[in-house]
Amino acid sequence: MGDQHADAGQLAPDRLLVRSVRVADPGDLVAALPQPAVVAWLHGADGLAGWGEAARLTLPAGADRFTAGEKWLRELFDGADVDDQVRAPGSGPVAFGSFTFDPASDGSVLVVPRALLARRGGQCWLTTIRGPRDAADGPDGRAGLAREPVLPPAELRWSDGSLSAPQWEHAVATAVARIRAGAQRPGTLRKVVLARDLHAVASAPVDARVLLARLAARAPDAYVFACAGLTGATPELLVRRENSEVSSLVLAGTVPRGGTPAQDAALGAALLASAKEAEEHRYAVDSVLEVLGPLSDDLQVAPEPALLTLADLQHLATPVRGTLAADRSALALAAALHPTAAVCGTPTEPAMELIRELEGMDRGRYAGPVGWVDSRGNGEWGIALRCGEIDGPRARLFAGCGIVADSDPAAELAETQTKFQVMRRALEG
DSSP states (O other): OOOOHSSSSOOOSSSSSSEEEEEEOOOOOOOOOOOOOSEEEEEETTTEEEOOOOEEEOEEEETTHHHHHHHHHHHHHHHHHHEESSSSSTTEEEEEEOOOSSOOOEEEEEEEEEEEEEEEEEEEEEEEOOTOOOOOOOTTTTTTTOOOOOOHHHHHEEEESSSSSHHHHHHHHHHHHHHHHHTTTSSSSOOEEEEEEEEEEEESSOOHHHHHHHHHHHTTTTTTEETTTTEEESEEEEEEETEEEEEEEEEEEEEEEOSSHHHHHHHHHHHHOOOOHHHHHHHHHHHHHHHHHHEEEEEEEEEOOOOOOOOEEEEEEEEEEEEEESSOOOOHHHHHHSSSSTTTTHHHHHHHHHHHHOOOSOOOTTTTEEEEEEEEEEEEEEEEOEEEEETHHHHEEEEEEEEEEOHHHHHHHHHHHHHHHHHHHHHOO
């Protein structure tokens, strides 16, 4: 790691003292968090939830932000004094991360929490991490930490983001025209993902624990996350590494849920039958296979997408799984996969250029990789979708859609409104 990265927001002791021990089931992981500044990765009953910061690195812009972050972590973890009595993926020292979508954007973050509660496959454990000069945190990692009350957001005021709805529809129409204009030329843009943002201000700082609890309750099939203020519930698993096994869940193509079972079934059937949605999905699957194929043996891919039904939306979904042919950490795999066609477009470079031209905003960490990695390279990384950047009383929400030649601007706008609902409901209760 070069000097420019060492000075970019680094908090790290000379040597971490790490201890992971099995504990009785703590019940609701979110309810066990003593303060609002948290990290979390939750999926159903399992997950990781932590608080405090033993080490933190904020990375500047650059295509090397992933490799610089991994080098910092490797040095930190290799120098740690570790007593890991669990030896499971997610035990021992763990870092949570959230990376910017665009390499030209500052603000990628890695956080090693001071305490971490975990549940996985029926066993539970607590990891505590401190520096050599820190006082011991006690058996539950909470010494000196009074439990702060959990207060829901109140008096929310909403406002447009960078583009109004009509302006964003115009951006979509422009993208469609560009795609159609190049349709007959090889190597030209075939898909671009355009996003928009929405702002909210509450009367007091927003407590991430409230959002995590609401998201976990309403979206049990999603991956609910929090890292350095970015909080959400993504349906998309970018990559999971568990020892030598690697897997991904590719999503692209979306419709809302119906108001009745019959409407729900009709919308799902229409999604499965849609040529436009199938095209969008195929680009996303191909972009993942291009990366994981050379890195994996026996890569298995479903021949056709299936329907994934969540609380508010239905998606086309294709699972991918295989065995790693070479040692790559979960973070390195996430770096290799980002950005997929599901959040950028295809080909990548012209799609990224058009996003910069038309969106009128910096996405920050929206649509970038978010997740965790342990000292053995195991981990899970999702794509930061259905999320918001929380900064005190302010929240900035994001939603995006894949645009292809047959896209309709009004329909794409309606899809973003549906996608915004996940975080709007988490904020509004």
